[in-house]
Amino acid sequence: MSASTMQNEPVILRDDRNGVATLTLNRPKAFNALSKAVLTELERLVDAIAQDRSVRVVVLTGHGAAFSAGHDMKEMASDRSEAALTDLFSHCSRVMVKLTRLPQPVVARVDGIAAAAGCQLVAACDLAVCTEDSRFATSGVKYGLFCATPAVALRRAVPQKAALEMLFTGDFIDAAEALRLGLVGRVVAKEALDDAVVDLAARIAEKPFDVIALGKRAFYDEAGMGLEESYRHATGVIVENALGADFAEGVAAFAEKRKPAWPNN
The missing domain is CATH 1.10.12 (Lyase 2-enoyl-coa Hydratase; Chain  A, domain 2)
Structure with missing residues (x-):
């Protein structure tokens, strides 16, 4: 595949089956970082799905080795003006709120790392299923940036002291700990992930x-x-x-x- 062809690939893939819309973050080489383009496309898709009664459940996942590594650090470094940063974090916050306000339940399908705003994205989803190899962190503090906006979703998903430990240390927790804290609802073997998500979505989709x-x-x-x-x-x-x-x-x-x-x- 040529470089130009890869650049033209959509940053999010959408696949609709049996009332379930699967949205796949599609920047595997960038660990599905939440660039401005990704946030713009995710917001567009969420707005469209909100008006589409044929969609009963949304599944949010990532292509490649990561669910999402968070904000695009290279993009952030290219313009650290107050206006640019305010626009970026406001945009991300708006998308997270829209996921919560979406009429349809949103399931995070996680296989790999979910860090910083990627962990926020998992916490903002209504439900989450992950593989045994998945790991989660609010790692911004390790780079001099406290994950203040991810903390909004995280503190609503896990107990306060656990949230603060994640936020203060930036350390990863494994899938078993994420399950214990309530950040995810189920942990499965890698080969069982698709069946587990399909089954969960189907059981919701059949409801009114x-x-x-x-x-x-x-x-x-x-x-x-x-x-x-x-x-x-x-x-x-x-x-x-x-x-x-x-x-x-x-x-x-x-x-x-x-x-x-x-x-x-």
């Missing part, structure tokens, strides 16, 4: 779109609330859900001992 979207939104909205406020909010959400057509069909299917045929799918 509107119910999953409502539940995901409520889950994150409640995260910053106090106990009483959270219960008030959740009560409104579950009442809205219970009054809808999907629950009506679910109740009917339960009574008739059959599989639901979700009306809005």
Whole structure:
């Protein structure tokens, strides 16, 4: 393959199958670093998927030896003006928020390293499955840059003291520790990764779109609330859900001992 052909390859590949959109970071030689071009394309794809009810689940993964090594250090070094850095980190933060606000659940499929903003990307996904060889770090501090924006997602995914140890040391944790802390939900052998992700996505995809979207939104909205406020909010959400057509069909299917045929799918 010629150099010009490689340069023309998309920075993110999209593959849609059975209601699952798989987005693959496609900069393997740069360890799938989150360049401006990658963030721009990821935001474009997420915006499009948000409006596409045929997509029930999003899988986010990386091509090559890394999930993502984080921000593109060479690109950052080329322009360290306040305007450029503010634009870069604001853009990345906006993309992370959009993943959380996406109606569809997002599954991180991790095989390899996820460092700095790459670790942030895993933490920002709703679910994560990784191989036994995967490793995770918020390593910016080793290069003189505290991972302040990755910390936003990380502290919401793992206990506070574990998050701070990762942030202060920049050291990698292995897959078993990531599972223990809750950064990932499942660890599998490398050869079992695809089957595990496909199975998880399929079990979500068969559920009613509107119910999953409502539940995901409520889950994150409640995260910053106090106990009483959270219960008030959740009560409104579950009442809205219970009054809808999907629950009506679910109740009917339960009574008739059959599989639901979700009306809005």
